[in-house]
Amino acid sequence: MTYKKKISELFLIKGGSPQVRIKVSKNTDARNYFFYDQNHLLQDISQSEIEDSAVEKTIKTEDTVEVAEENDLIISLISATSAKVSVQHQGYLISQNYVKLVPIDENIIDENYVIYLLNESHLVKKQLARQLQGSNFVKVTIAILKNLEIPMIPIEKQRQIGKWYMKTNRLNTLRQRVEMNQKRLADELIERGIINVTL
Numbered sequence: 001m002t003y004k005k006k007i008s009e010l011f012l013i014k015g016g017s018p019q020v021r022i023k024v025s026k027n028t029d030a031r032n033y034f035f036y037d038q039n040h041l042l043q044d045i046s047q048s049e050i051e052d053s054a055v056e057k058t059i060k061t062e063d064t065v066e067v068a069e070e071n072d073l074i075i076s077l078i079s080a081t082s083a084k085v086s087v088q089h090q091g092y093l094i095s096q097n098y099v100k101l102v103p104i105d106e107n108i109i110d111e112n113y114v115i116y117l118l119n120e121s122h123l124v125k126k127q128l129a130r131q132l133q134g135s136n137f138v139k140v141t142i143a144i145l146k147n148l149e150i151p152m153i154p155i156e157k158q159r160q161i162g163k164w165y166m167k168t169n170r171l172n173t174l175r176q177r178v179e180m181n182q183k184r185l186a187d188e189l190i191e192r193g194i195i196n197v198t199l
Contacts, residue, residue: 010103012104013142013145015099015142036093044084049167066093075145077098083099108151113158
């Protein structure tokens, strides 16, 4: 029989830096940070190296702030989705809308398995829906996150599921990229009159 553990029993939860408390610095030596946002999270879920063309929000500060490191497990409190930070988003500032999960013992929990559960599992989504009932805010709180229960299965099976999920996301991204490139090429050939299209 599968037993469950709360996220708070498996991970240390580190909240992001509250934006309103970060002091903007005019010092030229102060570090300039990019804010980690939902687009970055989606890119990290799909493992896409392509950055979108949107202007990224930045802040220059001398304050000590929470930053993303490669392979950090990040959860969005707005969308309740999670990803591992890619190298392209290393050093980005994590705001209060995101939290990091740091495993207490990597021998009993696989991070990729937890990402799969948070993003895809109906059991986890039902728990969230139950806890958010009657709330005017869709945003997940750290308190709610701490009490989410994770189905515990042998670590080898967790790793298999986590690896499969990561590979599947990567393959889907590559397929979409191939389809997009094929469409672009077809459009270009049609425009140049190399391919005739009869309607």
